[in-house]
Structures are given as structure tokens and as C-alpha cells.
Amino acid sequence: MRIKSAIRLVAVSMTSIFLLAACGNKEQSSSKLVQWQQPTNLTTLDASKATDNVSFGTLNNSNEGLMMSAKNNTVKPGVADSYQVSPDGKTYTFNLRHSKWNNGKPVTAKDFVYGWQRTVNPKTASQYSYLFDHVKNASQISENKASVSSLGVKADGDYKLVVSLTKPQTYFKYLVAMAPFYPEDKITVEKYGQSYGTNSDDMLYNGPFKVTGWSGTNDSWQLVKNNNYWNAKNIKYDGVKFNVQKDSNTALNQYSTDALDLTNLVGKQQVGQFKNSKELHSVNMASTFYIEMNEKKDAMFKNLNIRKAISMAIDRKQFTQNILGDGSTPAQGYVSPGMPNHNGKSFVAAAGTKSGVSYNLSEAKKLWEKGLKEVGKSNVNINLLSDDTDSGKSTTEYLQTALEKLPGLNVVSQNIPVKSRISRALSGQFDMVVNSWVADFPDPISFLSLFTSSASYNNGKWSNAKYDALIQNSEGNDANNSSKRWNDLINAEKILMYDQGIIPIYNPVRPVVIKPRVTGTQFFPTGSPYDLRDIHIDNNKRM
Template identity: 80%
Template sequence: MKIKSAIMAGAVSVSSLCLLSACGNKQQSSSKLVQWQQPTNLTTLDASKATDNVSFGTLNNSNEGLLMAAKNNTVKPGVAKSYQVSPDGKTYTFNLRHSKWSNGKPVTANNFVYAWQRTVNPKTASQYSYLFDHIKNASQIGENKASLSSLGVKADGNYKLIVSLTKPQSYFKYLVAMAPFYPQSKETVNKYGQSYGTNSDDMLYNGPFKVTGWTGTNDSWKLIKNNNYWNAKNIKFNGVKFNVQKDSNTDLNQYSTGALDLTNLVGKQQVGEFKHSKELHNVDMAAPFYIEMNQKNNSVFKNINIRKAISLAIDRDQFTKSTLGDGSKPAQGYVSPGMPKHNGKTFIQDAGTKTGVSYNLNDAKKLWNKGLKEIGKSSVNISLLADDTDNGKSTTEFLQTSLEKLPGLNVSSQNVPSKSKLTRAQSGDFDMVINSWVADFPDPISFLSLFTSNGTYNNGKWSNAKYDSLINKAEGTDANNSNKRWNDLVNAEKTLMSEQGIIPIYYQVRPIAIKPRISGVQFFPTGSPYDLRNIRINNNQH
């Protein structure tokens, strides 16, 4: 999933983390609403169009799919109280509970049929429609070669949903817990038209909370308890107020005075202030940060020596320790830690290599000069695009200084609001852009599928036939052979790095400070970033 700040900040060695904050002496708020700082704005409540962590986090707690993410890379019942899989792995039957929308109307199997058809409809332009590609006729619908009604999802009455896949997909159970697979009301979508999901009023919810107070452009919104939620009796607090504050020092001051219950810590100094405090929680993220180079619009990046030189000029150890200082780790490749092991080995152990992630300025200069000769240039001007968060700014500053050590390279940094950065990245309006991806589910394919030649999120348009073939085999002919599939993915990672298709920088760790009165926030390494259903507020905790 795209992280819209550094998120696209936007969970790793642990599958989930339930945070219980320790006691402190600072002023505590007595509010029944949890006050939570966010680094970037909410961009949409339309589950078919969401792409970033802030939107996914809000959606995960205001809506609910067939299944829900749970600890240890498992899933638990959501709208579906149970499900069965056919022996050949190609038919899923979900048995739905009797649940309601926030307006009191029933959530039915047809709400899922409509939602899934809407997401794969090319007119919706969902960037997550590719997740449906194993469902019968989904790809053909995306190419306007089949009707929406032919999608392999059918309602058998109001409370049974039958899904037909074209081939087995071991991680399908994780997909249906994600926002693009949430139910949607056709009546509501038609009622609000173009404004659907663009503000909190023009929306319907089936999750534990309803979103209120979001106009589509403001810097705060609330999640308020939804009394029509099927499990409302176990939601023991009133909700959360999210406040966007891009200045980390202001955030910390507000947290210190009790105005915030949770805040993201940024940088070495802030994290250091909480070094010995039990209020500090380091949340590992299955989230690599990387540079994409626009090979379609800037021919300079078609040269492999130029791409490799840029990567070799980046001292990732220095950057993570001295600039970030928040526990984030130098990239060892593209796929992050936290994926399931295979035959006792992690993916990084099998695929990790120094190729594509090493630092050697002397070698960088040699390759740079060689590349300049090959493209017939003596100097190059490049813009580096990132968001305007504190991490975004510190990253561009470090990279600009590092890369300008290459003779004849001039780098101009552009830090813009996260929404603008995403729009520009997706439209190809950049030379180099800093992006990140939080794994949608615990499998390396969640990362590696991005950079196929026609990948929706392949913004730099890197293309490699061998890479495409390996991914196709992992998803096709080798899908049911765990050893062959693993080797396909390992070799795909090695190909991506040896060709320097992208430039990995670091794996994110997200340091968060949480007041002692708040417990039960559950963070996940993949997919939606957090679950608020089990929060408890104890105003007597000191």
C-alpha cells in the first residue's frame, strides 16, 4: 500500500503489536475521545480509490470486510462469520452474519458483489483493482473484454457469498480483509455520485465507527462509535479524533501538555527523549522506502550505470543512524523483513544481496562517469520529489547532499503535500521520487508485483522481461508448488536489484508515544495499519 508521507508515511518482525502504555507523570486528558496526531491528511473514504495508510487506517475502523486482520499473520471473522474453501482452492464460500449499515439497513451479499464489480470496473480507475486478478473474469473486465456481471462473485440469497477464482491463491483470505474488498451500498454510491467518499457525510459505514467532521480538505476528523455495528457492545470507548500536524515539534509539545494521547515521533532527538520511557513503542513496518527513476520521461535513467551510480552514492547506514535516528534500518534489498519463512529461511536470507543497496562513492563516481560518456553528457540536472513531512524533508536534504558528490550532477529537491506527490508520481510528473510501500499481506508478492512492466504502481516504468516472467510463474504455473514459487520470487528480487530497477533506501520503523491512559491499540505489519476496536481508556492511570 502506498504510504502518503513517510508512512507514503504507510510493520515487520512482529505480526501485530498490542500496545499497553506505562505510567507517566505528565498531565492526562480526561476526554473520552482518543486524541491522535497524523502526519498527513485523509484523502478519501471511497474504499475503491484509497491508496494510502491514513485512508486505509480510517477505513479499517469505519468499515469492515468479510474477514479482519488478526495477530500472527492470521485473519478472524468480520462480516463473514465463517467460510469454506473447495478442495481445488478455487471456490470460496462466505457465510455472512446479519449485520447493519450505519443507517440501519442490512449488509447483504449483494453489497459485496456490487462493491467488487465497482472496484474492477475500469471507469472507477481503482489502483487496487489488480488485487482482484485471480477472480474469474476480473482481468477481462479491466480490459473491457467482459461484462461486470461476469465477475466471479455471486450472492446466494442475502447472506451467502460465493467467489470463483481462476487459479488457487493462498493469500486470498488476506485480500478480503482489505478495504478494496469492503461492501458498498449501490444506493448510497448512486445517491452521492461524484461526491461519494469525498467527505464524511456523503458516505455509509458498516464498521465499529462512523467518520464525522471531514469536509475533504480539513486537517481533522473523528471516528465516533457506530451503534449499529454488529459488535458495538464490545466497543468500550467513544472514538478517536485525528489531528493533522506536520510540524513534529508542535506535535511533541501538544503530547507533553496532554492535548494528544498518541503522537508519531520524528528524528533522533525526539526518539532519544523517550529512550527510557515505557510510553515509547517502536512499531516495525513492512515498509521499504525507495527511489523510483522516471525511465519513460527522462532518458538519463535508461542507462544502468547511471542508476547504479546513484544507488552506490547513498550511505544508508549513516542516513538511518544520523539523519533518521528512529530505529529504521538500512535496506538489504527491496522486500522487507517480516515475511513468512520458507524451509527455515527468511526471504532476505535467500534473496538479500549487497547488489543495489551498497555504498561505495569511488565506484559510484566511476560508474557515473562511464554512464555520462555513454549518454553523451557532461552534466545532468535532476529533480527529487518527496512529501513535505519532516521525514520527507530530511530525506531529500540528505540525498541531495549525497548525490551531488557525483561530478556534474545537480539535484533540486521538491517537497510537496503528500496528495500532490502521489498525483505527480502516478502521472509521471517527476525525475526521481521517494516512495514507500506497506505490504498488503504477508507474502513477498505483495512487494514484487508492483514492478512488472504494466504494474499500476510502477511509476518509473522500469521494464524487464525476465522479471515479468518470474512474477508470472510465481502467480501462475508455480502457484501450487511452494519451492518453485519461492525461487521465482527470490530470483525476481535479485533481478530487480542487479538491474537497479529501483533504489531501496531503508525499512521503516515507526516510533509512537502513547499516553498511559490508552491501551489496546493494535498495529499490524501489513495491510491496514491499525485496529482500534479493543482500545480502553483509563483516566485513573497515572
């Protein structure tokens, strides 16, 4: 395979010309609007339907839940300025501050009740409704066995919200900071109907910014200051303009010419250019990229030897070091590093096993040939689906070459826009798909709950009864016993890896460069990717 260069170098003379031109642009240098590159398009502003990082990042800064994500895997007050938990851990009472929507209308407890009911309503088809499974009657509602109005969330007046859980959930405080738990205004949702959240106009916002300039399909949109935000006085800049640029070379050129304040770097050559620069920031992510195999569409993937052979043919160390080269690391399992320790031991260390993530091409060929005989095939054609980003293309190029070393395997790579990839993955229109997951909150269950037999994100339809039972115990009988719950999750991870339910590839690190004039951006390893509330801009540091 001919690996594409990570970046085409720009002639020094041309770069100098661009830099001089940018320095002379007074309009740019005096701007209080941060210019931010996004590698993929915004897909939705509907908090009940969002599934991707671009949408979550935009929503986290244009809307606000009861709590907000904060540094060091903690949360801080959002719309709720305080809350209490009952002794049995089943009742949460949130005391809401007097806040407003961007149109001046008060945000009340009823808005949270409606928003939560809408998310769990099967008609909404929210992929994140499973996060409500501990809320009273949520599971029955999702199965059409109870009315939406029976959900365990009630408004006690305008500014008190009472939540009833069926069992304790130690990480519930993290969940209520997420987009699916945001308030929603019933009148607005019903007014816009199917167009709600599909463009920036057909929405209300209760966060520090409101979204403008998004038609639903265009490649740029803005966050502009929401003067009705309860803490607007502490927002010290005008907002952010997001610019979609899928080509990393073009994005880096735009950053070099001062057209962008922040851009993502791709590949070790780009990262190497900023090796000793204070502008380079390596953003840790509790995330794993992995391959799903569609067992429902192609029975061949039900064969354990086939699944193991595909995984064992991938040299993850070579891929992360020589192809990505951006600080990303080979996956040691499915759950990424960065989860809380238990008795001084990390989850990755406790669950770590070579099964499921090892490279051994000779053994892979043996398993492959054995698997082909078992399924009655001699030649196989597989379509490999991924995003049309630079990293997505590099991934499929590498995987295609690696996997075609298995005798009789022909791989066709297809790179499509992220919105299309998500849609096709969710609808099962793939043979193999490269997916990724960023933990929603700092607990291994955020990863492991995805692959129970009935989970909405289990796109490949892998199923294991023992795995399901362990996840159920961790959320039920063992929920209040930290040691038993830890062992449940460790054993579930081991089953997933031994049975090769999915194929983990790598844990990404997000390298970004930020202009010196922009400070205060807060990145998070779990949940929403960033918080822009505390940004400061010093135009004297532009050049």
C-alpha cells in the same frame, strides 16, 4: 549540507507550566475520545480508490470486510463469520453474519458484489484493482474485454457470497480483509456520484466507527462509535479524533501538554527522550522506502550505469543511524524483513545481495561518468520529489547532498503534501520520487507484483521480461508448489536489484508514544496499519 535539528528543545520551565495546565483541564482528562496525531492528511474514504496508510487506517476502523486483520499475520472473522474453500482452492464460500450499515440498512452479499465490481471497473481507476487478478474475469474486465457483471463473485441469497478464482491463491484470505474488498452500497454511491468518499457525510459505514467532521480538505476528523455495528457492545469508548500535525516538534509539545494521547516521533533526539519510557512503542512495519526513476519521462534513466551510480552514492547506514535515528534500518533489498520463512530461511536472507543497496562513492563516480558518456551528457539537473513531512524533508535533504557528490549532477528537492505526491507519482510528473510501500499481506508478492511492466504502481516504467515471467510463474504454474514459487520470487528480487529497477533506501520502524490511559491499540506490520476496536481508556492514568 546543514541537517535540520530533529527537535527544538522546549525550556523546562515552559514545559512544566504546560503540564500543570493540562493536569488541571478536567474536560480533557475525562474524555473518552482518543486524541491521535497524523503526520499527513486523509485523502479519501472511497475504499475503491484509497492508496495511503492514513486512508487505510481510517477505513479499517469505519468499515469492515469479510475478514479482519489480526495478530501475528493472521485474519479473523469480520462480516463473514465463517467460510469454506473447495478442494481445488478455486472456490471460496463466505457465510455472512446479519450486520448493518450505520443507517440501519442490512449489509448483504449484494453489497460485496457491487463493491468488488466497482473496484475492478476500469472507469473507477482503482490503483488496487490488480489485487483481484485471480478472481474470475477480473483481468479481462480491467482490459475492457469483459463486462463488469461477469466478475467471479455471486450472491447466493442475502447472506452467502461465492467467489470463483481462476487459479488457487493461498493468500486470498488476507486480501478480503483489505479496503478494496469492502462492501459498498450501490444506492449511496450513485446518490453522491463524484462526491462519494470525498467527505465524511457522503458515505455509509459498516464498521465499529463512523467518520465525522471531514470536509475533504481539513486537518482533523473523528471516528465516533457506530451503534449499528454488529459488535458495538464491545466497543468501550467514544472514538478517536485525528489531528494532522506535520511538524514533529509541535506534535511532541502537544503530547507533552496532554493535548495528544498518541504521536509519532521523528529522529533520534525525540526517540532518545523516551528511551526508558513505557510510553514508547516501536511499531514494526513490513515496509520499504525507495526511489523511482522516471524512465518514460527521461531516457537517461534507462541507462543501467546511471541507475547504479545513483544507488551506490547513498550511504544507507549513515542515513538511518545519523539522520533518522529512530530504529529504521538500511534496506537489504526491496522486499522488507517480516515475510514468512521457507524451510527455515527468511526471504531477505535467501534473496540478499549487495547489488542494488551497496554504498561505494568512488565506484559510483566511475559508473556515473561512464553513464553520462553513454547518454551524451556532461551535466544533469534532476528534480527529487517527496512528502512535506519531517521525515520526507530529512530524506530529500540527505539525498540531495549525497547525490550531488556525483560530478555534474544538480538535484533540486521538492517536498509537497502526500496527496499531491501520490497524484504526481501516479501520473508520471517527476524525475525521481521517494515512494514507500507497506505490504498488504504477509507474502513477498505484495512487494514484487508492483514492478511488472504493466503494474499500475510501476510509476518509473522500469521493465524486464524475465522479471515479468518469474512473477507470472509464481502466480500461475508454480502457485501450488511452494518451493518453486519461493525460487521464482527470490530470482525476481535479484533481477530487480541487479538491474536497479528501483533504489531501496531503508526499512522504517514507526516509533510512537501513547499515553498510559490508552491501551489496546493493535498495530499491524502489513495491510491496514492499526485496529482500534479493542482500545480501553483509563482516565486515572492520564498524568
